[in-house]
Amino acid sequence: MKIGIIGAGAIGMLFGAYLAEEKHDILFYVRENKKTANLYIEKIPNVPEPITCKQVSEIEALFSMDLIVIAVKYHHLEGLKKDLDLLPKHLPLLFVQNGLLHVPFVNRLKQSTIAIGSILHGATKVNNYTVRHLGIGITTIGVHRGDWDKQDALLRCSTNEFPIKFTSHIEETLFKKALLNCLINPLTTILQVENGMLIKNESYKIILKNIYEELIETFEEWRERLSWPEVVSLCNNTEYNRSSMLTDFENGRLMEIDTIVGAVIAEARKRDKALPVLHTFYLMLKEMNKVGDHRY
Structure with missing residues (x-):
């Protein structure tokens, strides 16, 4: 072709x-x-x-x-x-x-x-x-x-x-990836660490688990389709990777906050759910994005 x-x-x-x-x-x-x-x-x-x-x-x-x-x-x-x-x-x-x-x-x-x-x-x-x-x-x-x-x-x-x-079922595939991105990208960017540190560091792991539980309580139908062991496995398999959001921040580029984190928060609102932990990270990332935009 x-x-x-x-x-x-x-x-x-x-x-x-x-x-x-x-x-x-x-x-x-x-x-x-x-x-x-x-x-x-x-x-x-x-x-x-x-x-x-x-x-x-x-x-x-x-x-x-x-x-x-x-x-x-x-x-x-x-x-x-x-x-x-x-x-x-x-x-x-x-x-x-x-x-x-x-x-x-x-x-x-x-x-x-x-x-x-x-x-x-x-x-x-x-x-x-x-x-x-x-x-x-x-x-x-x-x-x-x-x-x-x-x-x-x-x-x-x-x-x-x-x-x-x-x-x-591409829409379901997109949503699952968005959930995974919400778990890894915000936390690695705010902490400025590689993916594997989210599991190696006990404090980071607890935060990651809290975000996971918050998401699964909101999107209950995903509990069987996105298990905690799968999240841990992804972090281990990509332990030396720097997430796309972190890479964008480090290079002074605008981060993809709204299309990933903001979009999932919007889906939660449709269910009258707030996602307070993720929303806190969203606000922090929006402030960091202003720095990225200025550097770019």
């Missing part, structure tokens, strides 16, 4: 690298001043491998693609809408943002076929042109609207390093 990727951040470059390895033609759409000669992936730290791809800064170059992956962060979507409106209506789009707020945005688009993905990989940008793959997760994709006939072609790209699966 010919696959366009909008956004050469960590997740966009991760997609591009592994899909290129499966012999797909990869075209990155980036701002003119972000163009660089080569992009790289580090599967092993400090051992960069080139990503076979091209880069363009004209949206018209994507008109002939078989699939376009939208890999920018949620707060960049609105600024991208004019470009997305120019794309042919038949072109399938795949959105891979964190959180929940991109779903209402997606519903405003004209495209006939739209898929949504949930990404559990650990990845970070080493510099403007290199992504480091920190931990293998799974990419879960579901068709949100329309009828996509290229699913098999993408499934054939599934490898041990970049596993892909399809689901008919």
Whole structure:
């Protein structure tokens, strides 16, 4: 397939690298001043491998693609809408943002076929042109609207390093990831620690368990689908990872607070629940975001 990727951040470059390895033609759409000669992936730290791809800064170059992956962060979507409106209506789009707020945005688009993905990989940008793959997760994709006939072609790209699966319940998958993000991202960012410290440090572990119990008391139907041992296992499996929210803060970028934490708090309000611990962290992160915005 010919696959366009909008956004050469960590997740966009991760997609591009592994899909290129499966012999797909990869075209990155980036701002003119972000163009660089080569992009790289580090599967092993400090051992960069080139990503076979091209880069363009004209949206018209994507008109002939078989699939376009939208890999920018949620707060960049609105600024991208004019470009997305120019794309042919038949072109399938795949959105891979964190959180929940991109779903209402997606519903405003004209495209006939739209898929949504949930990404559990650990990845970070080493510099403007290199992504480091920190931990293998799974990419879960579901068709949100329309009828996509290229699913098999993408499934054939599934490898041990970049596993892909399809689901008919993508909204549930997104919500589960949002719950996991609410457990790990705020606490690691406020404490400025790696994921594993949430389990290794007894005080942090108690706080984490309190957030978990608060969420499960509110969203009771998730008690069996998101167990405490699963949360502990995730922290252990990603013990040396720095969460995406912490990475954004450390690099002076706006953090994805509203689409993750704010969206879950809003869902709780629909049930007349307050989530006081998580809401306290939300307010603290909003203040930290002002610092991040100033530094950026």
